[in-house]
Amino acid sequence: MALLQLDAVGKRFGQVVVAENVSLTVEAGALVGVVGPNGAGKTTLFGIVSGDVRPDKGRVLFDGRVVNRLGAAARCRLGIGRTYQVPRPFGGMTVYENVLLAAQHGAGLRGRDSLDRAADALERAQLVAVANRPAETLGLLQRKRLEMARALATRPRLLLLDEVAGGLTDPEVAELTGIVQSVQAEGVAIVWIEHVVRALVACVDRLVCLAGGGIVADGEAHAVLADPAVREVYLGADIETPTVGSEAPA
């Protein structure tokens, strides 16, 4: 049974269709990349899975259970963790407290277990050095790491990463890929939206291309990138080819 299953999901904001008949499954422990041009509906899709966005049509199943009627907090506690493309830290709290909240309420841990879980998540995201700073004092890159640490602290079974690599240098992307792979190695399924396609190609099991609210291609990464339909939605924009992708460090 798939961990996540989207069943003919549809969503429109007024006249704008952001998801049209989207069906997608993610197996437990899989690492799935999502690409697509701006406005393709990638972030909305995450919202539909995490509970921030209510779909107009279709069903969302997590672990075999229909979760359409559950709010974001309940879905988080079931095991869906997410990051935000534009980081949303709790600015008035310290970095450690940001993550501790997720451990206490997302993972449902108490006392020392929660303190340890939060410390571990910070260490993974390499934020220990700034643990006691107010989150509002962090720069963008550290805010992105905080998004990741907070999602990890909720002890997810499915982790939704929304452009965590944007704006990073190549060595930083490689480092991040390493973190993502280590999370996957623990059996966490990951869906990763990223414009830095080479980061995805280096590690994903599967690549999904979205455009205009629908799935254009879904399959092995190189095959998806070579797909004429995928090339067309990018309108000739020079997306990175599989050869470039294979150079990225694993």
Add this chain to the structure above:
Amino acid sequence: MTTVEQAVAAPPAAGALHARVTRGGRTALAGGAGALVVVAVLAVMPFAVSAADTTLLVNFFILLTMAVMWNLLAGYAGMVSIGQQAFVGLGAYGVLVLAMNGVNSFAAIPIAAIVCAAIALPVSVLVFRLSGGYFAIATWVVADTAQLVISSVTSLGGGTGHPVPGLSQLSPRAFAEATYWAALIVVVVALGVAYALLRSRIGLLMAAVRDDEVSARSAGARVMATRRLVYLVAALGCGAAGALLAVSQLQVQPGSVFSIQWAAEMIFVSMIGGMGTLEGPIVGTILFFLLQQNLAQQGAWYLIIFGSLAVVVAIWTPKGLWGALRQRTGLELFPVGYRLVTPDRADAPARPSSRRLRRR
């Protein structure tokens, strides 16, 4: 007292990276011990000071209780209410109704407070449909509605109010002392409950809901339940303050107990002292009474000075006087946060507090 029990909570944790988590154990103990001494001194005050000063202190405790509640609502949980006088008024009328039915007025104080929390539950369903400025206005509408409804009940004296029966049995001195101790108990419980809440799991929840409700949900926080809990606690506290008001003034007038002036005062003292700190409302309330005592003869000037002070603080030290002091010195009498302490500290002291804490 409650404050001291909280101080020894949360044992340090050792994670994989040999980090410990401290919650300002020593500071908390010192703060708790200091608070205990202050409360002990305050408890014997009626024997040391004049009746007028006792009355002044009762009013101080009443305003401080309200300010602590408003600070929980707005400073910690981000719910800016300008309608807490609804519960002040309902608390006062709660005592009146109970006293008219033969209940001892002092015993009526906790009952009236609980009734206020019970009324706050359905009210929260209504006002939580709105947020931000709309929420603020809605709370004000609720307060005015409560006043209009109560004023139309003729058995409660209608618009002119009603004296609280049964209080004349006590001698003036015994009555003043009992009122004082009741007010002291209420304010100590209010501060203790606020401190306990902020140090519990709910403390982080409140701050997260205030800072970003969307990502709070995604991190597993029950946003609505948190808000509702804080709203009920604030109604309980403001209800107790209103109940004290009824007892200390010997009568209840709708125009007085439901006055927007209460909201203005609780907002003023929280802002001046520092929202989002437990110490802030205490500092603000002390300052408010000092100013009021020294400026009351100046007529309208006293309000002009209050207003100017609020503007100056809002512009130059938006975190309030205590907030500014804490930023400079790292001083916290009642620490509620968490600090991760790693053995090899590469941590640059971004907060002044880290410099101070490391010395221990």
